[in-house]
Amino acid sequence: MVAQEGQRLIWFYGRECPHCKALHPVVDRFMADTGTEIVLLEVWHDDKNAQLMRKYGDKIREACGGELGVPAFYNEKTRKAICGARLAIDKIQRWADGQ
Amino acid sequence: MYENMKKRFWRCHVCGDIHFGEKPPETCPTCGFKNAFVLCDRFEADNVMKDVDYAIDTPEAVMKVWEDFTVKAAFHTWDDKQAVHDLSLGVLENRKSKGGKFCPCRITTGDREEDLKLLCPCNFNAQRTWKENGECWCGLFVKR
Numbered sequence: 001m002v003a004q005e006g007q008r009l010i011w012f013y014g015r016e017c018p019h020c021k022a023l024h025p026v027v028d029r030f031m032a033d034t035g036t037e038i039v040l041l042e043v044w045h046d047d048k049n050a051q052l053m054r055k056y057g058d059k060i061r062e063a064c065g066g067e068l069g070v071p072a073f074y075n076e077k078t079r080k081a082i083c084g085a086r087l088a089i090d091k092i093q094r095w096a097d098g099q
Numbered sequence: 100m101y102e103n104m105k106k107r108f109w110r111c112h113v114c115g116d117i118h119f120g121e122k123p124p125e126t127c128p129t130c131g132f133k134n135a136f137v138l139c140d141r142f143e144a145d146n147v148m149k150d151v152d153y154a155i156d157t158p159e160a161v162m163k164v165w166e167d168f169t170v171k172a173a174f175h176t177w178d179d180k181q182a183v184h185d186l187s188l189g190v191l192e193n194r195k196s197k198g199g200k201f202c203p204c205r206i207t208t209g210d211r212e213e214d215l216k217l218l219c220p221c222n223f224n225a226q227r228t229w230k231e232n233g234e235c236w237c238g239l240f241v242k243r
Contacts, residue, residue: 016189
């Protein structure tokens with residue numbers, strides 16, 4: 001079942017971002033293994049997705065070290081973001097669990 | 100960083116080199132003359148540069164710029180050449196669709212001054228990843 005807006009786990013990524021490309025199978029595996037649904041939103045080729053990322057910009061900037069960047073994960077329920085190239089599955093799990 | 104309002108155009112009166120900055124170089128990097136720069140305006144600078152026509156618009160050209168940039172630097176480009184190629188495609192895509200070679204691992208804000216900071220290479224010295232992991236945000240430049 002698809003989570004409603006405001007309740008979603010979102011992964012913001014860029015099509016040409018190599019770290020996003022590398023992380024993609026990790027995210028796919030995480031979703032398959034845990035049954036967790038993460039909404040994948042590409043931000044360089046979809047203005048609506050980019051706008052949404054900017055809307056959550058404060059939290060994402062904080063997680064990214066000051067600027068908006070991808071790959072970035074945003075939990076709409078907890079308003080918690082994690083960001084960066086070296087995200088292990090356990091960190092994604094904690095973020096998804098709202099920790 | 101991009102406080103362009105304080106910057107001015109300067110023209111070498113010997114060879115026509117154009118410099119954009121708060122102060123001119125003491126020695127012209129092209130002809131070697133000292134104290135050769137005179138303040139000019141954008142009209143004059145544009146006029147001097149109007150026949151100059153080249154583009155950095157292929158992955159090979161972009162990657163060569165990056166390699167040249169690192170030759171004398173304390174950093175090099177990422178060892179993963181496929182990733183570097185992907186990044187070159189990304190900045191070129193952004194050049195075409197967004198008007199600048201913006202980092203594909205960042206996102207534009209719509210604020211021109213802010214977005215100029217995302218032009219690749221950006222000022223990665225200030226980034227957390229540079230200080231903590233020795234690499235720029237997208238991983239293109241890595242400390243030696």
